[in-house]
Structures are given as C-alpha cells and as structure tokens.
Amino acid sequence: MANMVASLIHTITSHTSDVMCVAFTHNKLATCGGDKTVRLWSTEDFSEDECSPLLGHTYYVQCCAFSPFGTVLASCSTDGKLILWDTKNGSELAVLQHPSQNCIRVCRFSPDSARIVSGGDDNMICFWEVATHKLLGTLVGHEESVVACAFSADSNYLVSGSINGDLRIWDAKFGHGKCLAFELDGHDLGVTCCEFSPTFGTAEKPDSPVAVFLLATCGKDDLVKLWDFTAQVGTPTVSLKLRDTLPGHTDIINSCCFNPKGDILASGSMDKTVRLWNPLKGTPLFTIQGHERFVLSVDISMDGMMLASGSNDKTVMIWKLTDTSRIMAGLSGYEDPKATKSQTDSTGINTTVQKWSIDDVCAWIVSLGLEKYEDDFRQHAIDGTELLTLSSQDLELHLGIAALGHRNKILRSRDHIQEQPLCPDQIEATTSSTHDEFLCPITREIMKDPVIASDGYTYDRHAIQSWFEKGKNCSPMTNSVLIHQHLTPNRTLKMLIQKHIEKTT
Template identity: 60%
Template structure:
C-alpha cells in the first residue's frame, strides 16, 4: 500500500463553523457543523442537493452517519436529539432523545441497519429500534461522557469509549446490559474515536459462533491503537488485547476510519494532518496536509476511491486516492500535489481578484461544487479581470452554462467576493477558548456559569430557558442560574478582533 497517493479533488466551504462529522452514502456525502446545520452533497459533482441544508437542530450537530443502504442517515446534537433522515427527501423518519435529555455526542447504525446507537453526556449508550422507533435498552457503566462507539461487523457487539479513557464492550445481540469487557487504559486522557475493521478475521465470514476482529481507537494521548478483539458469541467476557500502538501524530487524535476493504486506516488530529496506516502491518503509509486547523473527521467513500476530511477551518476536503508506481519510502519528503492548495476564500478583495490567474479562477469554480465547468473557464482564458466582467449572458452563451441555478450561483458567489473586501488574517486560527462551547461562535459577551465554564451569554441563556438544567460541558446539574461576566476573556477577544481587522 505504499504506492497510494492522495490529491485534492474538491473543497467545500458552505459551513460557517467547525465541521464536526461527515459520512458517505450511496450517492451523497453528509456533513454537519457547529453552525447547527446538516448538509448533503452529490458525490458526482459535489453540488448541494435540493433538500440541503437541513435546519432542525438548535445547537451544535456533533455527528452524522449513513446506514448500510446509503439512503438513510442519522444526526445527533448538543440539543439532545438524534434525528434519522431520508437523504433523498430530507424527511425526518424518527426523532429520539436519551431519557436524561442530555447532549448526544456520537451515533452509529448497526451493520444490518436495524439499530441505531447513541452516546451522550449522561455517560450512557442508548440502543434504538429503527423500525419500531423506540428505545430498546440503555447501557450504563462509563464515568464520563460516551464520545465514541462502534458496532462489530457481525452485529453482535458494541465497543464504546469515554472521556476518562476507558474502552468498554457490550452485548448488542442478546440484550444483556452488563459490560462484557473493560479496558481502563484505552487512552490515558480520553477516547475520542473507535472503529472495527470491516475485513479482518470473522468480519469476512460473519461467523455466528466466535468473533476474531480488529479494532482501532484514537485518543488524547496522540496515538492510534490497534486491538485484537476475540470472543465467543454469548460469552460473558470478551478479550481485548493491544496489538499495535501507532505513533506519528503530534497532538490528540480526533477521528479514525477504515477503508471499505480494511487495507487502510485513516486518522485525523489536532496537529492538522490526516495520516494513513497499514492496520495489519501496524505501519505508517503517509501523511496528507491541507487543512489550516484541527482535522475533526474523516470518512472513505463506499468504493474506497475518495477520502473526505472535515476541520475546524470550516472546510471539507475531498481527496482522490490513487495507486501509483512511484515508491514513497515512508512518504518522507512527500510533496502535496499542486492541485491540493486550498481554494481562494469567499472573502477576497477586488484587488486580489484582479490578480487571479486562470488557474485561480478554475480553483474557485471547483470550490463552488461546479468543477464540471472548470475546463470551459480555462478554454476561454477567464482570469480574475474577466471573472469580474462576466454577466449571465456570457455564462450561457460563451461558457455554455445552461442551468439558470448554476449561473446564478456563480454570480451570487462572485458578488460575495466583491462585497467582503477585508479578510481576517486570523479567521482560520480562532483560539478555541474564544468560542462558545454551545454555539461554537466567537463569544460577544462571555460569562461564567455555575459549572465553572465560560459561555456566550446568549448561548447559555437560551440553553437554560429551553428547560435544560444540566451543564452543557459536564452534564452535572447547574447549582444556580447566575452568570458572572468573564471580563478578562472579553478583553482578550476584543484585542484579538482588533488585530484581525488590521
């Protein structure tokens, strides 16, 4: 697998806050964000589908995932709701809430798509019957929020990880509520993600008598761990044995996923990189860089040809994975292809646009999800000067763009380029402590709640006025509703914004 190379195919910039999760379906890519939206993209041209965006969540959307059919997906949010959607129509098929009504951090479908599981700030997992739209059981045992979970490929087990670093295994088949295995030192500072290999051992044969599987997990100790997962189905215990520890990332791991054939493991980190690994050999393959902030999520397409990544820089990057005869020895000195440069921002000044080359314009067109027209712009030598002069007739007659919606999108997005002359130099590097934990937006009026955490006043007030009496960060009951101004932080934010505007 050392012959695999990634090149940037597309960048999607519609979200206005951190991209928190993404998943490939049969024909769509679903993404979600701190901006409270869920968006759907056509895989063919990466344009948004007619039903996108979906606006039903009222707080940060933490996770989104397709089921095996690729036409139904789930999203979960800090607003305490898990929603199941039809990706074709945007119709809500079911809405679930934990009995505690806590924030939900993660959700996953069982491989047979009959159950959806969720983990939240009540330290519990809830299993829901998708067809009957009801709670099957609640699994208790974690001491902190459940941040990661995965179903085994045979549907028999669930593995979950929490904020205090433990990994637990549960029976997903016979209905037992007790924990089958408990690995306290999964990741010292907290488990952030876990996934089963879809092709290792009995994952290929779907044995009903025994499980011999491969599990990957990531955490705040900067390491990916590969576990050997062994059990007799129906047995009260499961053996989870550490097989490999994969160092390489220089900061906390936030996401990991296997390719459909199980030959590649991808991971994303606060260090802004995506790393690809050979999970069977326990070896690094190469590192991909493109995001300017944390890589929060990644997912392979169903054919394994594409890898999508999301980040706190508000962008989604779609990478084309290609086999090549060029041997990349550990990929040291790997150079990112020219096509993987980050596209122009939606907020460049007129002066910048006038200096755009034809390649810059083509890159911008691709970033709008209209890559199909890139060659037309190149053939007509449309540079920045010509871009500013285009009208709808030019787009139709000279460039052959027939759909009115596409012509309007180009002109509308060009208008944004013209009307936002100032770019914040620090816009993509906003310190996390300046963002409200609830809204994930820069705080205008930071206040300290009784849990000791700082929130934007409007965010925490709306949280409490909606009837929630527990901390958005710890899930403990808020002792009182008094909000104390955090004047020091407000001063730092104001200073930061002044520097950004200069």
C-alpha cells in the first residue's frame, strides 16, 4: 500500500445543509445531515432509493450506522431520538430515546447484530437490544458529552470517547455498567471518533483466550492515534497502550474508518482534507483534497474500492481508491524474471502495457500527478493499446492537454515504462524518492520554504510554525520534546524542489 491514490467519481448535492455522516453497507450508501434528512443511495450508480429521503427527525441528524447485514439503519439526532429504519422500504422500525431525552451524538451496532449503543449530551451510553428494541442498561462515567463509540470485533468490549478527551472501556457482553479501564489523556481538547480494525490481532479469532485489537482514535488535537487494546477473555483485565501517533492534519479531525482488510485507515478533518494512512506502519499514504469546507465524516465501502466523504459544504464526494504500486508493477512490464520473452510481441511492443484497461491508464495518469486529465482520458476511452499510439499532437488536440511540459511528462513516462521495466521494489523506491522528500511531513504538500527543526526533520516553514503556535513543543515525526524551536533553512532541498517543479510544469 505504498502508492494509494484516490480519484473523484461522483458528487452528491441533494443535501441542503451540513452532511454530518456517511455510511456504507453491501450495496447502499447512507447520508444524513443538518437538513433533518437521512438519504439512501445505490452504490452502483448513486441513484437515490425510492423510499428516500427518510423523514422522522426534527433537528440535525448527527450520525447514521448500518447493522452488519445492512437490513437496519440507525440514525440519531439533536432531537434526542434514535430511529431504526428498514432499509428495504424506509419504514420506521422503532423510535428510541435516552431517559434524559437529550441530544444523541453517536450510534453503533455490535458486530454480532444483537445490540446497538447510543451516546449523547447526557454523558451517558445506552445499550439497546436490536430484536426487541428494549433498553438493556446504561453506562455512566464520562463527565462530558459522549461523541464516539466502537465495538471490538468480537462484540465483547466497547470503547467510548467524550469531548473531555477521555477514552473508556466497557464490558459489552454482559453490560454490567462498570468501566473496565480508562485513558484520561486520550486526546487534548476532546475525542471525536474511535474505530477498531476489523482484522488486526485476534479480530478474526473469536475463540482466542487473549483478545488483541487495534484501535484508532481522532481528536481536537489534530492527531490520529493508534492504540494496542489487550484483554484477558472472561476477566475484567484490559489495557490500552498508545502504539503510534499520526501527525499531518492541521485542524480538528472529525472522523476515521478502516477499510475491510484493515490495511488502510482514512481520516477526515476540518482542514478540508481526507488522509489515508497505513495503520500497521503508521505512515501516510495519500491526501485527498476536494471539499470547500470541513470534512465531517468518512467511510470506506465494503469492497474497499470506494471512499465517501461528507462535508459542511453540503456535498458528499465519492472517491475511487487505487493501489498504484500494484498497477505500476504490472504495467511496468514486470511479471516473472524467467518470462521476459513473453513481455513483447513480434513488433517489440510491451504486451503488458497493451493489456492496460481504461481504469489502469487513468490510475497511472493520477500517479504522475496529472489527475486533472483523468476525466479526459476516461471520456476518450484510452486503454493501454491506445496509450501506446498517442503522440504529442494527439494529447494536445484530442485530449486538451495544452501544457507542453505535461504532454512531455506523459510521453516520457510511457516510454520509460516500456524501455526500462522495473521490479516492484525498484518502482516503489523510485516513486518515493521522487516525491516524498519534497513533501512536508505535516501537510503532505510540496514545501515552499523547507526548514530543518531540532529533530533533524525538514518541514514547510508555515506548517511547523503553525504547529508551534498551537502550543506544541514535540516533534511531529517522533513525538519527542524538541530541544528548541529554532528553524534552519534547507536551501539545498529548496533548490531541488524548484528544479522538480520546473521539470513538471
């Protein structure tokens, strides 16, 4: 997952206010927001279901979540209602409320489909039985509004977070109401979201005597944190240990989610971006930009191929996720070192390139940093065979690529793939060395004024100064306390960046 990219494939503009939450199930996408509606969409063509919108709330709809099989949708609102909907016909199955009838901020189904929890402004978590809609119990311990909840993969534990910044672990199997453990310093200024990895540790081994999970949390401290969750099954012994801290966002992070394989973590922030991470290595993969305002929610489809992001710009954007390291390996001409003879036909043309689909070509264009032309290549149905025939004149006249530098970059890259096939490791190293050294570790954008901090890492001056202005005195890369805040210009790197920009524009 070294070269993950995302391309915009659809934008939903039906909401008339903030889009507070997005959620995927097997063949549907649910969205909800400040316009008091919950909407259902087909993931095949993103047409709206006949039963949509679902109308039942009288104030902001804060959150929505599908049951594991997708047959029931839950939504909760500032109006204090937790509504369960039949996803087939949009009918109300139940309307639930906390005893206090206060605003409900978050709702989640257990992976075994038996229970649903809700948390809200009464600082309380309520356990409900899905089949009977009965209140099973309440969990009390947070001192501020509960805004985040997540079940472990075995449905035995629940983690919750509040705007006070604390994380608490609860027994979700028996629901006796006792807090098993807590982390008071989960996130400075408040927790906003928490999610368990669906595959890490014993997530797929429910009979293990020791439960080991990976938990991701987000907060108002602009950080994503990864935690090692360990529990002795059948006992109240649990622990939560900080595993990694992922800096990069420059504002509050509102939402996070894992893909089904657990090898990608997405986070959405008030800095208007969505960031993709490798949660196992704790490294950044890609930054998605497109929304005009805050990203409030993100979710990844059950096949791992799409990501939805909701924003208070009133839109939902659907992104196609592509692992270009796999594509670049396949398209470079590399298959088996012993089979190099089969890579060219009688004309000497690389037959692997000829096998590129339109999607492969578009992903390759994105990997070159030329995603602005992706739609043009798609509309003209440029597959591998067509790509091999393109000339500079074709690129200009038929595909509308006026910039000579961009045309040359496409043709050079195409010729390089054919003439110098690389193995996957070489391609990954080449791609990384070409781009990563020019990107600021905080913003993941090309640096305009690179400076060296006392931790030895280079950052964009504006980004690291903003980091200091927020009162942070630790390294964004190592989390160790910085000796001082003096910044030294990295003139050599700045010169290299300028040359790189000149070559690609």
